[in-house]
């Protein structure tokens with residue numbers, strides 16, 4: 001019913017979160033989107049720009065993906081419905097409220113091929129010993145990537161967790177002008193990683209894609 005009515009007028013529910021502030025769940029034109037105060041959090045432009053990032057990557061159909069920043073899980077919906085990917089996904093999300101929203105509002109929940117872990121992604125990566133085909137880093141608090149996710153120690157560990165021909169897809173920020181953090185990541189001593197930067201994706205975001213196994 002809500003879906004049908006939303007074609008006539010959009011309606012919004014506010015959900016408070018200690019970590020992400022007030023979140024807004026809006027039904028509009030039959031679609032549900034999740035927003036934070038100043039940015040789309042899931043299922044709107046965020047999903048479109050991540051789709052663009054995924055379109056630049058060779059996704060192994062039976063591979064293993066690590067997603068840092070589950071949010072409402074829109075990229076999981078894309079991977080499952082719009083690509084041939086049928087492998088496993090591990091998703092790390094710091095905010096319990098968000099995990100509940102993903103489950104109750106978007107049907108994204110633990111299954112045999114989706115493992116959702118409530119944890120701080122920085123600490124998780126520090127302890128992680130498993131390698132992945134693709135690591136997606138989509139970590140924001142409202143419209144900012146927390147500074148620690150530009151940290152070179154974090155990035156050195158990320159590089160070690162990507163399989164020999166794998167990728168990292170980093171949603172690196174919104175409306176970035178000059179970002180020395182990204183330049184530093186690109187200039188890290190990784191002889192077999194080739195980085196490509198995409199600016200103004202969906203008019204606002206910077207994406208950084210690293211491909212391992214490029215002998216350059």
Ligand SMILES: C[S@@+](CC[C@H](N)C(=O)[O-])C[C@H]1O[C@@H](n2cnc3c(N)ncnc32)[C@H](O)[C@@H]1O
Nearest residue numbers: 042069070071073074075094120121138139140
């Ligand atoms: C833009 S949303 C992710 C959207 C999601 N990837 C999707 O496809 O819909 C960013 C998420 O990063 C999470 N986050 C922020 N800091 C984090 C941290 N330190 N560890 C894990 N998740 C974090 C936020 O709670 C938020 O849900």
